[in-house]
Amino acid sequence: MNKNIKKQRARRYIIGFISVFLLIAGIFIHVSVGSSSIGITDVIKALFQPDNSKQTTVIQTLRLPRAVLAALIGASLAVAGALMQAITRNSLASPQVFGVNAGASLAIVVATILFPELHSKTTVYFAFLGSALGGITVYLFAAGGKVTHIKLALAGMAVHLFLSSLTQGVIVLNEDATDVLYWLVGSINGKNWSHVLILLPWSVFGLLAAFIMGRSISILVLGENMATGLGEKVQWIRLVSGVIVIILAGSSVAVAGPIGFIGLMVPHIARKLVGGDYQRILPFSALLGGILLIYADILSRFIAYPFESPVGIVTALIGAPFFLYLARKGRNIKQ
Amino acid sequence: MKTGRKLKIVSVMAILSILLVLAGCGAKQDSTDKESSNNQKVAVKHELGTTKVPENPKRIVVLELSFVDALHGLGIKPVGIADDNKKDMIEQLVNGKMKYTSVGTRQQPNLEVISSLKPDLIIADVQRHKAIYKDLQQIAPTIELNSRESTYEENIDAFKTIAKATGKDKKAEERLNKHEETIAELKKEVKEENGQTILPAVVRDTSFQAHTSASYDGGFLENLGFKDAVQSKEAYAEMNLEQLSDINPDILILANNEGKLLTDEWKSNPLWKNLKAVKNHKVFVVDRNLWTRFRGVVSSEAIGKDTVKLLHDQQK
Amino acid sequence: MNAKKHPYGILSVLLIILVMIAFISLGIGAVYTSPVEVFTNLIGKSQSNHFILFNYRIPRMLLAVIVGASLAVSGAILQGILKNPLASPDVIGVTKGSGLFAVAVLIIFPGASMVALPFSAFLGAAVIAIALMLFSYTQSTKTHSLALIGVALGAICQAGIQYFMIKFPDNVNTTLLWLTGSLWGRGWNEMWFLIPCLILIPLIIIFISKLDILNLGDEMAVGLGERIKYVRYTLLSISVILTGASVAVVGSIGFIGLISPHIGRRLVGSRSKFLLPVSALIGALFLLLADTVGRGVVPPIEIPSGIVTAIIGAPYFLYLLRREQKNK
Numbered sequence: 009m010n011k012n013i014k015k016q017r018a019r020r021y022i023i024g025f026i027s028v029f030l031l032i033a034g035i036f037i038h039v040s041v042g043s044s045s046i047g048i049t050d051v052i053k054a055l056f057q058p059d060n061s062k063q064t065t066v067i068q069t070l071r072l073p074r075a076v077l078a079a080l081i082g083a084s085l086a087v088a089g090a091l092m093q094a095i096t097r098n099s100l101a102s103p104q105v106f107g108v109n110a111g112a113s114l115a116i117v118v119a120t121i122l123f124p125e126l127h128s129k130t131t132v133y134f135a136f137l138g139s140a141l142g143g144i145t146v147y148l149f150a151a152g153g154k155v156t157h158i159k160l161a162l163a164g165m166a167v168h169l170f171l172s173s174l175t176q177g178v179i180v181l182n183e184d185a186t187d188v189l190y191w192l193v194g195s196i197n198g199k200n201w202s203h204v205l206i207l208l209p210w211s212v213f214g215l216l217a218a219f220i221m222g223r224s225i226s227i228l229v230l231g232e233n234m235a236t237g238l239g240e241k242v243q244w245i246r247l248v249s250g251v252i253v254i255i256l257a258g259s260s261v262a263v264a265g266p267i268g269f270i271g272l273m274v275p276h277i278a279r280k281l282v283g284g285d286y287q288r289i290l291p292f293s294a295l296l297g298g299i300l301l302i303y304a305d306i307l308s309r310f311i312a313y314p315f316e317s318p319v320g321i322v323t324a325l326i327g328a329p330f331f332l333y334l335a336r337k338g339r340n341i342k343q
Numbered sequence: 344m345k346t347g348r349k350l351k352i353v354s355v356m357a358i359l360s361i362l363l364v365l366a367g368c369g370a371k372q373d374s375t376d377k378e379s380s381n382n383q384k385v386a387v388k389h390e391l392g393t394t395k396v397p398e399n400p401k402r403i404v405v406l407e408l409s410f411v412d413a414l415h416g417l418g419i420k421p422v423g424i425a426d427d428n429k430k431d432m433i434e435q436l437v438n439g440k441m442k443y444t445s446v447g448t449r450q451q452p453n454l455e456v457i458s459s460l461k462p463d464l465i466i467a468d469v470q471r472h473k474a475i476y477k478d479l480q481q482i483a484p485t486i487e488l489n490s491r492e493s494t495y496e497e498n499i500d501a502f503k504t505i506a507k508a509t510g511k512d513k514k515a516e517e518r519l520n521k522h523e524e525t526i527a528e529l530k531k532e533v534k535e536e537n538g539q540t541i542l543p544a545v546v547r548d549t550s551f552q553a554h555t556s557a558s559y560d561g562g563f564l565e566n567l568g569f570k571d572a573v574q575s576k577e578a579y580a581e582m583n584l585e586q587l588s589d590i591n592p593d594i595l596i597l598a599n600n601e602g603k604l605l606t607d608e609w610k611s612n613p614l615w616k617n618l619k620a621v622k623n624h625k626v627f628v629v630d631r632n633l634w635t636r637f638r639g640v641v642s643s644e645a646i647g648k649d650t651v652k653l654l655h656d657q658q659k
Numbered sequence: 660m661n662a663k664k665h666p667y668g669i670l671s672v673l674l675i676i677l678v679m680i681a682f683i684s685l686g687i688g689a690v691y692t693s694p695v696e697v698f699t700n701l702i703g704k705s706q707s708n709h710f711i712l713f714n715y716r717i718p719r720m721l722l723a724v725i726v727g728a729s730l731a732v733s734g735a736i737l738q739g740i741l742k743n744p745l746a747s748p749d750v751i752g753v754t755k756g757s758g759l760f761a762v763a764v765l766i767i768f769p770g771a772s773m774v775a776l777p778f779s780a781f782l783g784a785a786v787i788a789i790a791l792m793l794f795s796y797t798q799s800t801k802t803h804s805l806a807l808i809g810v811a812l813g814a815i816c817q818a819g820i821q822y823f824m825i826k827f828p829d830n831v832n833t834t835l836l837w838l839t840g841s842l843w844g845r846g847w848n849e850m851w852f853l854i855p856c857l858i859l860i861p862l863i864i865i866f867i868s869k870l871d872i873l874n875l876g877d878e879m880a881v882g883l884g885e886r887i888k889y890v891r892y893t894l895l896s897i898s899v900i901l902t903g904a905s906v907a908v909v910g911s912i913g914f915i916g917l918i919s920p921h922i923g924r925r926l927v928g929s930r931s932k933f934l935l936p937v938s939a940l941i942g943a944l945f946l947l948l949a950d951t952v953g954r955g956v957v958p959p960i961e962i963p964s965g966i967v968t969a970i971i972g973a974p975y976f977l978y979l980l981r982r983e984q985k986n987k
Binding site for chain 1: 745749750794807808810811812813814815817818819821822825826835838839913914917962963965966969970972973976977
Binding site: 428445446447448450451452453454455456458459471474475477478481482581 | 688689708960
């Protein structure tokens with residue numbers, strides 16, 4: 009038995025190392041790929057021996073923040089998804105299925121139209137409001153009583169449809185359609201350090217809070233009765249997790265629009281790789297989420313080369329078939 | 344017994360609906376017959392075929408802004424315009440107040456209003472209104488021209504077609520001659536900047552859309568002697584700051600949307616500050632309606648005069 | 660509940676309301692026509708707004724009624740087959756499939772004749788339905804998984820649609836407008852596409868006893884000797900045809916197929932004999948109202964009916980969900 013545990017532990021460490029390596033490699037590749045390729049050696053030089061050349065400026069002010077943003081958002085969304093799947097005990101839960109993304113998106117669009125001069129820092133709060141409303145609406149349905157996967161998926165889909173069509177409507181009636189896609193799909197094009205700064209406090213806070221909750225979540229997942237028996241305040245855990253989800257997802261949508269499917273896919277992969285303990289799943293999801301979004305963003309450069317496409321398209325094109333795969337597996341997914 | 348009653352209800356409903364459909368088909372015949380009772384007609388060739396337009400139409404409905412411009416250049420007032428409910432935009436176009444009826448958005452003009460105006464000519468945009476061409480023809484003779492995706496040259500062709508349809512060929516010729524003179528004069532005034540690269544772009548809160556040599560304003564500026572910084576077959580090109588700094592135009596023209604702008608964030612970036620146009624104070628903000636929406640003989644002259652003024656009033 | 664005891668009464672009342680609203684809707688639009696004028700025009704005694712009435716309002720009203728009824732019946736069928744009260748063509752991915760194929764044709768073949776559009780919509784709906792059936796075949800025929808797979812397929816189609824919009828940005832505007840669902844510019848020409856609906860709806864109302872057998876539960880039904888799969892697939896095909904035709908005409912309008920059967924169930928219970936016709940009438944009313952409101956609120960601008968149905972439909976749907984939840 010001991011050998012097995014040691015093996016598992018070793019395996020987890022290896023996976024951890026590979027992931028960190030992938031993340032860093034991803035950041036480098038992300039920075040070097042763009043409307044003009046910059047060699048990896050140049051990238052390294054720019055990062056560690058910065059000079060005043062144009063290339064360095066490009067890397068430092070445009071590409072690097074974008075890569076960092078991708079990692080942050082990926083991590084936030086993945087952890088949000090993991091939390092949601094845990095507290096609703098539903099393997100299909102994710103900020104997108106729950107209407108959290110769509111709610112935040114709608115709130116921002118409305119805010120932008122009503123108050124066009126609003127600074128990005130303040131629109132984050134609108135996003136929180138929207139994601140809270142979206143999430144609560146669907147959660148109200150999920151709370152108490154037996155919630156099967158289908159009910160959740162269908163309810164979430166209905167809410168998502170509603171919010172998306174409202175968003176669509178609002179924008180279509182206001183003419184400029186190129187921006188619509190951005191708000192319906194999510195993109196990190198053209199983001200810079202100011203966006204990173206807006207997101208950073210919320211992400212860091214949310215992620216840390218989530219990691220701290222890891223143990224309680226693991227217990228909660230074992231079953232409500234068990235958890236209460238073990239002295240955990242179930243409702244409180246649920247509430248705090250819900251708030252964390254809103255913070256993580258809401259801030260991400262505020263900065264980059266509703267990037268979907270990360271919160272859905274990553275927790276499943278994480279669970280497969282490191283087992284069912286949430287104290288491990290949560291940080292690992294963060295890592296994986298960052299990796300996934302960075303590579304997805306790299307891919308997004310090539311859809312309509314040399315023009316950039318929203319990264320939400322790539323996550324959707326990867327995520328939707330994954331969703332199908334999950335759907336086919338049926339409802340015997342162990343938490 | 345119960346099924347019998349249901350059957351009766353259902354069959355009554357079915358018969359009713361079939362009757363209504365037939366009635367409608369009959370009605371359709373009516374309106375198309377009314378068409379052919381007109382005397383003199385001019386055959387006008389347009390993007391979707393040839394239409395017989397009555398001579399000297401008095402009541403014209405136009406569904407795009409460039410057509411308003413064209414009619415303005417010919418001294419004709421349309422009775423109906425698809426103005427996106429923006430009356431002041433139209434007043435800006437024709438430089439004054441004008442009485443007309445709004446027929447809704449250019450995207451989805453209201454067919455009921457158009458028909459209630461009883462026009463004798465409708466001018467529509469072939470890109471936006473291809474799907475309703477048949478419906479428009481039912482109301483009045485319709486010609487569909489290039490407007491939304493037109494180049495400067497195509498726009499002038501459209502102007503000539505409109506002149507033919509409204510029987511103002513001679514006036515058109517005079518106007519076009521005047522236009523060429525105006526352009527030649529403007530060209531002289533910007534002779535110093537001849538050959539410099541210029542980039543017109545529409546800026547929104549999440550995108551910077553450059554207008555290439557294939558766009559209307561890009562093509563027009565090239566006609567004035569400039570070179571569009573982006574040469575392409577596609578009229579528009581989304582750009583990020585990196586690409587912009589690679590292209591580095593001599594003159595930058597920004598048609599800004601209302602509200603937040605992407606360029607606001609760029610202004611603090613050294614890449615922006617190092618742009619040739621920024622360093623030489625040749626970044627100009629222009630009116631979006633005039634530069635990208637109006638399009639036409641009259642408006643292009645306004646664009647040209649605008650350009651000259653901006654370049655020569657170095658008041659930065 | 661009293662209502663359930665008088666299904667014929669409800670049917671008649673709904674029919675009368677429908678006719679009334681239809682009549683009123685003929686008067687509403689950018690050019691207001693008083694009911695008296697409408698009447699005199701209809702019986703041929705006046706030609707005042709003849710053109711508008713017969714070329715725009717009447718066909719549009721008829722289209723709204725037929726499409727509304729089709730979507731509602733399609734939803735009722737799906738909810739019966741999948742034994743899930745939350746199923747509907749929009750949620751199950753059939754509408755999205757239609758939309759994807761139609762968008763693909765709109766964008767890839769912009770010069771295609773107007774006939775290509777409905778065919779691609781049909782094709783899209785059919786493909787999704789076939790995919791659904793295939794997937795359920797390789798699994799156990801659990802009706803629950805079918806619904807879930809439908810949602811997933813819908814998500815894939817949605818991703819596909821967005822991909823097209825990115826790859827071909829010039830058409831984004833037209834595509835989005837079409838996708839939002841609206842009756843603008845639809846007239847007599849579009850009526851042809853709805854012929855299958857005109858035939859199918861009365862047919863299905865007459866032969867709906869089959870659906871009730873499905874409601875009894877798989878085991879019992881097998882015991883009764885019905886060929887379950889055959890019946891289920893036939894009904895699914897009908898639902899697909901109805902949806903495909905509707906999407907072809909109006910784009911993707913949502914919530915009608917979802918809500919109408921629910922309201923119908925509250926009024927007359929779950930017996931398909933009454934549920935289907937009542938749902939049809941409610942669906943027709945719903946879309947007619949949505950279109951009329953969209954046309955009449957800020958003329959000459961029209962709010963697409965798809966947005967109105969979403970605004971009305973979604974909150975009501977959520978309210979329904981809560982009630983469903985409480986009843987458990």
